[in-house]
Amino acid sequence: MIGFSLVLIDFIFDDLSQLTLSDVLKRLVLNFDDFASIIGSVIFLFLKVILISYGIKLVKNSQRIILIEIHNSQIKYRKSPESRYDVFHFYNSLESLEFSKIKNVSLVNDFFYKNMIKIMTSQETLFLTGVQVLSLSEKEEIVKIIRSKIIPKTSLSIPE
Known part of the structure; x- marks a missing residue:
């Protein structure tokens, strides 16, 4: 989160009229470790949500097992x-x-x-x-x- 805020602050203090897509990509590449940590934490958050919801689904399905x-x-x-x-x-x-x-x-x-x-x-x-x-x-x-x-x-x- 800190890396994302540093990149955001860097963009805020620049002149937005001279900002191009290539400048944005250069800054993301220069701050790649921060950008990668942002993407990695988001991916792991989604994985946690998916695994927890799958576990809840298994618990609910286990109550509907054919008995005997x-x-x-x-x-x-x-x-x-x-x-x-x-x-x-x-x-x-x-x-x-x-x-x-x-x-x-x-x-x-x-x-x-x-x-x-x-x-x-x-x-x-x-x-x-x-x-x-x-x-x-x-x-x-x-x-x-x-x-x-x-x-x-x-x-x-x-x-x-």
């Missing part, structure tokens, strides 16, 4: 990101989980998770992303379908 696919023996899901601001995990890959490994499925509504589907296994607890775009009745229906496919361990034992 339910098959006969497994469900396919996406793990929720650890944070909305985690740059490297906006869009997690599709994973699968066997119904036999699921302990419990519920709809969670607390301070951190608003109407999110929670699947509990013996090793971990999974929160499914993309449920923000579904209505509450659709979420409850998904939970019922998954619960109906979970085979209770007590029904597997044959009484004698």
Whole structure:
């Protein structure tokens, strides 16, 4: 900014009637380091704005992920990101989980998770992303379908 103001002051104190385009270009070339710093800072400012807006777009698109696919023996899901601001995990890959490994499925509504589907296994607890775009009745229906496919361990034992 200082370089730009020095070039501007230099032009102000000259006789504007004798000023030509070649004089302007000579002064910009003579003060090239100042001119280059001006152009460089403007370019980096635009790059910052572009990258930040692209990150915001990714955060908004991550809320519109297709939720899950339910098959006969497994469900396919996406793990929720650890944070909305985690740059490297906006869009997690599709994973699968066997119904036999699921302990419990519920709809969670607390301070951190608003109407999110929670699947509990013996090793971990999974929160499914993309449920923000579904209505509450659709979420409850998904939970019922998954619960109906979970085979209770007590029904597997044959009484004698």
